[in-house]
Amino acid sequence: MSAHLVGNRLVLLGSKGGPALRQGGPWPSSSLLEFGGRSIVVDCGLGVTRVMADAGISLKALDLIFITHLHSDHLLELGPLIHTAWTAGLATPVTVYGPPGTVDYWRHFCQAMAFDIDIRIVDEGRPNIRELVSVAEFGEGAVLEESGLKVTALRVDHPPVTDCFALRFEHAGKSVVFSADTAFFPPLADFARGADILVHEAMLEQGIERLVARTGNGARLREHLLASHSFAEEAGRIASDAGVKRLVLNHLIPADDPEIGEADWIAAVRKTWAGDLTIARDGLVVGLSSEKAVRGEETA
16 A cells, blocks of 8 residues: 555546657557546556656555456556566555456466566575565456445457457545447446546547558558547447536547547547546646646646
């Protein structure tokens, strides 16, 4: 448990959808939820460790990690995040919750890093990382209930991935919901009912054609995006139907198109959502009250 936490906040560490990186662009999916005295990482796309460090978040405070699904832009840096925290002095237990396959990921990561892990235990006197980290796999329904923190999961629509889960975090009357990656999925509105924050993935239609044009397998990519992800207007509809207090558009597709700015995202989502709104950027901090986000936030 992390004693350094003050209040509840959401830190958007990586805001882009998809695994590709481009010069000057944002990092793939990861978020930090400081909530109910816990330090919770949701998804571990490439860059999560760097952005946490840049945001002044102690890696030694790692506590709970949740993986929504096993696509690389949500999973790739899970092992490196924990290992880097361990080399920085992490000595308290970490629990990882993820869909089926997460146990195999962690076991194979430790196997791949066995030389380094074993020599650091002997040479630097570190605790055995294999014993420090527990991995629990979950499905739909209750995931965790501990010290007033309740976490539940909803299977969403992200073909061809079947084990992809939205997550709802609740503590002391506050709630934060992450949509995970999903096509428009009306049951998500019930799952997110009354949440203080809904973090929902979003695409912009006008950016999709330019995105697929610069991708080698553009036709297949377009097919995947349309079948498996939500447009900003659809995210707004879920937020409206759910009656949430704030909508955060995240996992943005495209997130690095120079012809698309925050105003374009706002214009799209305002067709269906009139409430408080945040467009994700790497490092943006969102409070769980009426506070405005740090480093800029659109609330019109």
